[in-house]
Amino acid sequence: MTQICEVEPQNPSIEIIRRAARIIRMGGLVAFPTETVYGLGADAMNATAVRKIFAVKERPLDNPLIVHVADEGSIKKLAANIPDEAKILIEKFFPGPITIVLEKKPVVPDVTTANLPTVALRMPNNKVALSLIEESGTPIAAPSANKAGRPSPTKAQHVLEDFKGEVDLILDGGPTTFGLESTVVDLTVNPPQLLRPGAVTLEMLNDAIGQVQVHPSVKLEMSSEDLAKSPGMKYRHYAPRAELVVVTGRDEDVAKKIREMINMFRSKGLRVGVASTTGMEYSADYVEKLGRTKLEIASRLYDGLRRFDEAEVDIIIAEGVDECGLGLAIMNRLKKASDYRVVRA
Ligand code: TXA
Ligand code: MG
Numbered sequence: 001m002t003q004i005c006e007v008e009p010q011n012p013s014i015e016i017i018r019r020a021a022r023i024i025r026m027g028g029l030v031a032f033p034t035e036t037v038y039g040l041g042a043d044a045m046n047a048t049a050v051r052k053i054f055a056v057k058e059r060p061l062d063n064p065l066i067v068h069v070a071d072e073g074s075i076k077k078l079a080a081n082i083p084d085e086a087k088i089l090i091e092k093f094f095p096g097p098i099t100i101v102l103e104k105k106p107v108v109p110d111v112t113t114a115n116l117p118t119v120a121l122r123m124p125n126n127k128v129a130l131s132l133i134e135e136s137g138t139p140i141a142a143p144s145a146n147k148a149g150r151p152s153p154t155k156a157q158h159v160l161e162d163f164k165g166e167v168d169l170i171l172d173g174g175p176t177t178f179g180l181e182s183t184v185v186d187l188t189v190n191p192p193q194l195l196r197p198g199a200v201t202l203e204m205l206n207d208a209i210g211q212v213q214v215h216p217s218v219k220l221e222m223s224s225e226d227l228a229k230s231p232g233m234k235y236r237h238y239a240p241r242a243e244l245v246v247v248t249g250r251d252e253d254v255a256k257k258i259r260e261m262i263n264m265f266r267s268k269g270l271r272v273g274v275a276s277t278t279g280m281e282y283s284a285d286y287v288e289k290l291g292r293t294k295l296e297i298a299s300r301l302y303d304g305l306r307r308f309d310e311a312e313v314d315i316i317i318a319e320g321v322d323e324c325g326l327g328l329a330i331m332n333r334l335k336k337a338s339d340y341r342v343v344r345a
Helices: 014-025 047-057 072-078 084-093 127-136 156-163 202-209 227-236 251-267 294-311 327-337
Strands: 003-006 030-032 039-043 066-068 098-104 118-122 169-172 183-186 193-196 243-248 272-276 286-289 315-319 341-344
Touching (some): 014 030, 014 039, 030 127, 030 156, 072 118, 084 098, 084 202, 156 169, 156 294, 243 251, 251 315, 272 294, 286 294, 294 327
Parallel strands (some): 003 169, 030 169, 066 118, 243 315, 243 341, 272 315
Antiparallel strands (some): 098 118, 183 193
């Protein structure tokens, strides 16, 4: 049975938080809101509880989890040889939408970090999350609360869609603020490396600790010369989510290209959806306006992607954004959702 409890985001009921904390201490699973996306939490120090996360999420055991803490003291208990860059980032951005990778201490179970010698640490800027960690009296390991491969959850309803009956309790603290997962920076290498872009942007990191290297996977894309073939791929799977293609370039060129693509796909009898970031008009079967500012687009992206499932389109064409600031994180998620298929208009 999965219980859902609504909590006030700014002032969560202590009774409900204590009930959730008891579940964590007993080795159960609690989904909770953060400022980025909802997390699927378990006691990070309890290997059996952590294994449950991997099982219900259907996540490969070689993909490590982020350990969430509520105070700086916990960071010292979990990580060794904390470099100056870490101290600066903690001072500047904790609590906030950033995760730092540090050398791990042996107390952290190997299953939590997928046998890596490092541990990813994050202090979420959300009262529900922080009070849950405090009341549990233990750090909480939490991946995004979605089945592996699905868009991350930005509402409690999304968690329920993916995990009904599989988690003990969902704390519903309303929609999340940023809507994209935290920035992940590896501080065990020199120079530090950005592994996943998020709301703490590359520019903010460079300002704080000097040149940060961007991991090659962050900007990965595939040229799709042969885009016309890609809709056919959907027949290879039994029940696929719609294919996604990202189109980048100047707004007018993007709009022109997308209109051509809509006509081309519809002439093949496909239902076409457009994820719009410019407010441009399209005569597609379904158009999801994600907003005009990067903050809006980021916060609505995953909910928007889930809506295309309901609209039962065969293909989604997304307008890209520039890769400055929060744009790097938005484009990274769009590219991942598209299997890295980017068309330059
Ligand atoms: O915003 C977020 O970070 C959310 C909320 C719930 O806090 N959590 C989240 O977790 O996105 P997850 O598991 O979906 O993504 C964690 C990412 C993965 O890409 C994982 O490979 C990476 O962080 N990661 C975790 N531990 C790591 C480590 N020791 N070294 C390198 N990467 C690590
Ligand atoms: Mg995730």
